[in-house]
Amino acid sequence: MTAEGEYRDRAVRPYVITRGRARPSRNTIRPETLLVLTDEDRPLPVSATHEERALLRMCERLLSLVEASAHLDLPVSVVSVIASDLVDAGYLTARSGIPRVTLPDRALLQEVLDGLRRLR
Amino acid sequence: MDSAGSADRYLPDTVQQAVKVLVVGAFGVGKTTLIGSVSEIIPLRTEETMTVASEGIDDLAGLEDKTTTTVAMDFGRITLSRRIVLYMFGLPGQRRFWDLWDGLSEGAVGALVMVDTRRLESSFEVLDLLELHKDTLPFAVAVNQFPDAIRHSPDVLRKALDLLPGTPVVECDARDRRSSATALAALVEYALAVQGGTP
Numbered sequence: 211m212t213a214e215g216e217y218r219d220r221a222v223r224p225y226v227i228t229r230g231r232a233r234p235s236r237n238t239i240r241p242e243t244l245l246v247l248t249d250e251d252r253p254l255p256v257s258a259t260h261e262e263r264a265l266l267r268m269c270e271r272l273l274s275l276v277e278a279s280a281h282l283d284l285p286v287s288v289v290s291v292i293a294s295d296l297v298d299a300g301y302l303t304a305r306s307g308i309p310r311v312t313l314p315d316r317a318l319l320q321e322v323l324d325g326l327r328r329l330r
Numbered sequence: 331m332d333s334a335g336s337a338d339r340y341l342p343d344t345v346q347q348a349v350k351v352l353v354v355g356a357f358g359v360g361k362t363t364l365i366g367s368v369s370e371i372i373p374l375r376t377e378e379t380m381t382v383a384s385e386g387i388d389d390l391a392g393l394e395d396k397t398t399t400t401v402a403m404d405f406g407r408i409t410l411s412r413r414i415v416l417y418m419f420g421l422p423g424q425r426r427f428w429d430l431w432d433g434l435s436e437g438a439v440g441a442l443v444m445v446d447t448r449r450l451e452s453s454f455e456v457l458d459l460l461e462l463h464k465d466t467l468p469f470a471v472a473v474n475q476f477p478d479a480i481r482h483s484p485d486v487l488r489k490a491l492d493l494l495p496g497t498p499v500v501e502c503d504a505r506d507r508r509s510s511a512t513a514l515a516a517l518v519e520y521a522l523a524v525q526g527g528t529p
Binding site: 224240241242243244246271272273274276277279280281285286287305315316318319320321322323324325326327328329330 | 340341342343345347349350368374376378379403405408410411414415416417419434439508511512514515518519521522525526
């Protein structure tokens with residue numbers, strides 16, 4: 211494990227994995243965005259990369275993007291690009307990518323507060 | 331990579347909404363300890379390569395010195411209800427990491443600033459930054475009670491840290507789950523109050 215701010219090299223440069231892109235195609239993709247496999251009977255095309263396959267496998271059940279990144283040992287920025295592609299192509303479904311889809315903010319905050327108070 | 335316990339890494343399928351808070355502060359102030367004490371998963375670490383301004387190098391050429399560095403970010407999560415999961419992201423407090431914050435603060439409930447009373451000055455930089463962004467990112471201060479630290483009253487600390495009157499200051503023991511949850515609750519309570527127009 212590396213300490214905060216310490217440099218660690220990788221064999222493959224991140225821009226190789228993302229085919230040169232630094233930003234995801236969707237601006238609603240965030241580290242906490244929840245991802246899940248859309249349809250287990252729909253395989254990726256043969257041209258899919260190793261990382262795309264790994265991410266899809268990782269998200270066979272509901273998981274956040276940042277957790278998938280940590281488990282796959284890839285930077286969040288890289289997984290954001292891959293995840294965004296897979297959502298665009300319909301292989302992954304993103305939840306809570308768009309703010310305020312279900313509840314107004316205040317109600318949501320109140321629910322968070324109630325949840326935290328139950329921990330005390 | 332795929333370590334033991336991968337079966338319980340997943341969230342319940344009923345969860346629809348992810349919410350996040352930032353836990354910020356100087357190195358060694360207890361960010362990961364606090365996250366770990368309330369998290370239902372062992373805190374995970376992810377790394378991000380970013381370009382940051384160099385520190386401690388005189389700028390003779392008139393060009394800003396930049397260097398590429400890898401920033402580690404620890405995070406944890408709590409499933410708060412059938413519907414909602416809360417993510418806690420630990421972020422280093424220095425100004426040069428502001429770019430990293432920028433991406434993460436979008437959509438965040440707020441930031442919990444962790445402070446060590448034995449070295450208050452290490453919190454000034456992060457507090458300055460947060461004061462600038464307080465309209466979009468509410469923050470509360472959690473004073474981590476290290477065993478060998480002298481206790482100060484919240485009022486004294488508020489003055490020493492030059493905080494605005496409404497900013498919550500809570501004492502906490504980052505190793506204790508209840509205490510950490512209380513500090514997070516103070517932040518969310520404040521975020522609610524600010525939103526209601528009564529900070």
